[in-house]
Amino acid sequence: MTRGSTTSRRTPQIIGIGAATGYGWGRDALWNGVSSGKPAGVLYGGYGRNQDEEVWLARVTEGGDPADSPSRFSRAMRGAAREAIADAHDRGWTPGRRVGLLHAVVLGDVEDWRTFYLDDGGQRRIRDYMRLLPSTPISTLMQEFGFHGPAMNVSATCSSGNVGLLTAKMWLDAGLADDVVCITTDLSLTPENVEHFVRLGAGVVDVEPLEACRPFQEGSRGFAMGEASVGMVVTKSPARGYLSIEGGSMTHDAYHVASVDPAHTEIMRCVHEALDDAGVSARDVRYLNAHGPGTAQCDAAERAILATVLAPGAPSVYSIKPLTGHCQGAAAAVEIAAAALGAEHGVVPAPPQVAPAHPQLLNGATPMVDGLIVKPSLGMGGHNSVVVLAPVG
CATH class of the missing domain: 3.40.47.10 (Thiolase/Chalcone synthase)
Known part of the structure; x- marks a missing residue:
């Protein structure tokens, strides 16, 4: 691709979507959930200082391909990416030579790190230890699809998904990649993380989500808490966006x-x-x-x-x-x-x-x-x- 070409002047489009959310695995589950107007949050036990409380959370349930990893985080990330890539193909995408990968992530695989320290005593086989590193999910996904464009993580707290998309656009505009798979993953609702957001005065988990979180309405107390991994394919190539x-x-x-x-x-x-x-x-x-x-x-x-x-x-x-x-x-x-x-x-x-x-x-x-x-x-x-x-x- 050369600067000034027809391709470089096109506006980037989102042409593939994949998701794992509190509504379930897949973009259809996400759409059916949000279009219903019913919150994804349900009661979960094992929270609070003594892990004896029930709290309202929109967690990603167990699912995905067990062969990917014992980790929910890795299974969700790869599942969302695969679904987005398959969706893009169905909508007419032909990958270019340089397909890049961006993974927007903040806390990483907190559950697996928790297991590493508390259950495994800081000892694992090297292969199992490597999956804890933030670079590993990117590398294994690039290997799976044979992508050879730029690949990296981006992190900007709750703004990370936007930042990932804007970085994808910059790569395409600059000619660094022909297409970009942009993934954002946050499965961090461990008891410790939930407790600290509640103590911060921002997270509300003791009532149903619509009672707690009321943006632009009276009586809002803060946010309900959720998890998700979302994959998007971004390209300037002709496709049904x-x-x-x-x-x-x-x-x-x-x-x-x-x-x-x-x-x-x-x-x-x-x-x-x-x-x-x-x-x-x-x-x-x-x-x-x-x-x-x-x-x-x-x-x-x-x-x-x-x-x-x-x-x-x-x-x-x-x-x-x-x-x-x-x-x-x-x-x-x-x-x-x-x-x-x-x-x-x-x-x-x-x-x-x-x-x-x-x-x-x-x-x-x-x-x-x-x-x-x-x-x-x-x-x-x-x-x-x-x-x-x-x-x-």
């Missing part, structure tokens, strides 16, 4: 290890730059696919986006975190995958309202109309990212 990646941006608050900068300066700059990068006007935006964790500080930031950056009163807003749970490092990817599947079905998979709400908040699954989707993700510690997406067709 779900969504095109029109542009995006990344900034950083440089303010606090957990809190959003209340001035919202860098968040607003990120949205403006994303729209400029896409070459579109705020008036063209039809949907704000919000980060929407249901925390007061994120609600305030995204209300400010609606009020001061986008056309006042125009775009509809929604967040699927009350349904899927906050999937941490995989959150943005789950939310983009649901939007892509929604574009395919002509439906915005918004949760039902359960309390007095912002006037632009959608109330339940709604027919999709033409227009741009702006997807912000506000990662803990100040990692801001925004992707501008458009339905294909």
Whole structure:
């Protein structure tokens, strides 16, 4: 591929999707779940200080190919990638010579590390130890498909899914890869991690998800907690796409290890730059696919986006975190995958309202109309990212 060629000028598209979420294994399970308006969270035992409490979580259940690994993390990552690749082939994709791989990941395989230290006493065969390393899932997947493009992990807390997609777009725009398989995995709901997010005052696991997580509504206490692995194939090659990646941006608050900068300066700059990068006007935006964790500080930031950056009163807003749970490092990817599947079905998979709400908040699954989707993700510690997406067709 040469710079300035027809291929290099095309807009990257998402043409394949795979998923493992709290709704089950596969993109159909994700779509059927979010479009139903019913949360994926169920009660799990074995949590709390004495591991004697039941909590509401949207965990990825056991599944996948046992031959891949004893680890849920590795099985989910490979399962989501395989499903996305197969979906892309079904939609007309012919892989180029340089297929790259990006894995957006934050905490890694925490369950397997937990087993390594607590059950195995820090001793394993070298082959079994190697699977703990973040580079190993990437290498084994590249070997499975014979891909030879660039491959690496990216990490930007809850913004990682957006950052992975934007990095894929940069690789394609720069001619570093012909196609990119972009995967995001977070299966980190161990008792210790759940406890610390609850102590932080952000995670809420003691009531059903719609009672806890109410983005842009009264009475929200924080986010429900979820897990996911999502695979997406991104390419400029001709194929039947779900969504095109029109542009995006990344900034950083440089303010606090957990809190959003209340001035919202860098968040607003990120949205403006994303729209400029896409070459579109705020008036063209039809949907704000919000980060929407249901925390007061994120609600305030995204209300400010609606009020001061986008056309006042125009775009509809929604967040699927009350349904899927906050999937941490995989959150943005789950939310983009649901939007892509929604574009395919002509439906915005918004949760039902359960309390007095912002006037632009959608109330339940709604027919999709033409227009741009702006997807912000506000990662803990100040990692801001925004992707501008458009339905294909």
